Amino acid sequence: MTQTDLLTLLPNILLVTWACILLLVDLFIPQRRKGMIALLAVFGLAVVMGIVLAQAGREMTAFNGMIVVDGFSVFLSVLFLATGILGIAIAYGYLKRMGIERGEYYTLMLFSISGMLLMAQAADLIVIFLGLELLSIPLYVLAAWARPRLESEEAGLKYFLLGAFATGFVVYGIAMTFGATGSTRLSEIVARVAGGEAVTTLLLIGAALLLVGFGFKVAAVPFHMWTPDVYQGAPTSVTGFMAVGAKAAGFAALLRIFVSAFPSLSVDLVPVLWGLAAVTMIGGNLIAIAQTDIKRMLAYSSIAHAGYILMAFVPYGNPKVAHDSVASALFYLVAYAITSFGAWAMVIALEKAEGKGLEINDYAGLGRKHPAMAAAMTVFMLSLTGIPPTLGLIGKLYLFRSVVEGGFIGLAIIGVLTSLISAYYYLRVVVVMYMRDGDPQVTSESWLNLTIGAAALATVVLSFVPAALFTLASDAVLKLF
């Protein structure tokens, strides 16, 4: 271990150390002042984000190439840290209101985020596995946070069992890849494949197993069964964090692995990825129509969006469009993160104790009573559908463009058609808010309102200057190829 190693890993080391310190500090803080831990956790995340940004523009490898800091990792690290800060912002008042505030909540979030950072920086399958576990295990606990509420316990157990099952696939995939190439280092794998030393069949099995494992994590159909139950049962602040953070981390690992280690397999994998993306878009959007619970609806919507992002994988083997398609995947991740966080924050604002206030019908009359809130929710719904002037539309445009340029027009058509279908259930929320009378009770908390306002503003404003964000994403993936 050298000094460079430590400097490269500094964000992770700091984050984990800070989490350990907060774990101990929490023991001496009286119950009614637990909010202090939240503030300290946000402070830690902000400091780490500063360090990550200071690392930007530099190319560093550490621990014999197991960890790499490049544009891709910096871009995603900033996304994960921002996710963490927003995740704490929406949880701050919510936990207190639901009577489930405990200091460990924020500590667990920090641990989970450090796992996400590790996944973005990993250049070795073993490190990816390590990051995946570090990310998942705190989330299992967080999903069951509202104990002893049965739904929450069920969510935690379900997430744990299926998550562990999925991890098994990932490990098996890693083992197969190692068997095929004799290395778990991504760069080594490419070199061995290029040198003709790899056993192609084994490598293909390994890649397929990795795809299945991460398919579980990002909730792609047909590996999505856990999603609605877990998203519905977990406390809403956890769901928001999970829907954005865990999904983005899963895609980060998938992008890194497939783009930098398995470009040679693209011929065989493209039909699989094509089918996976198509089925995920169709399945997620169709089932979402039938939902009356807003959390379940957003869960299926998150499945559908995993499908859209999976579209970016389909042309990954085509060197001409691969760069743009990966960049548009990153762009879409950011767009989805902002929009989805806003939507989940809205759900929190309307949620009552004992899981009340979660029906779509509970949003009736919001347009009249709380016009600002209703306007923000409308922005989120439009963005999730992909209607201008929102970030969601721009994200979809970039995705569809790279897919069409890659020559998969059929897939792009499916994407557009499923977006049209999705308009039905997203706009239904808008219709209920404005056209029906009701008496919605909104909890007003400063941090929550700030998150909603910032997310709505970002969704609209960024859609007018998408090129800037896309250039960032595009620069971030330059070194991947």
Next chain:
Amino acid sequence: MLLEYAAIALFIIVATAIGFIAIGLGNFFGPRSSTEIKAMPYESGMDPIGPGTRRLPVRFYLIAVLFILFDIEVVFFLPWAIVFRQLGWFGLVEMFIFIIILLVGYFYAWKKGALEWE
């Protein structure tokens, strides 16, 4: 290459066959008499008390988790002790960091009352 494994395959087959034959012969030739006492669950000669699937206090679970915490510590300690001289200061510092992380968890569990039986 596969032929090298033939001996192992043969070994597995013979071992399985011997097992089946031994039990089968005993079953076939041996006399059978079942009494009530014989059908009882064995509890070192005592009369069994209560059902076999008793509920355990959840505290045992906590103890088990703490046990694993220190069990893993030993797993890391032994190889470290063997190469202690080669690793030098680096190994010592690393091990201290490892112990501190473990102690954080231990201290947390302690303060949370995981060690109190009542």
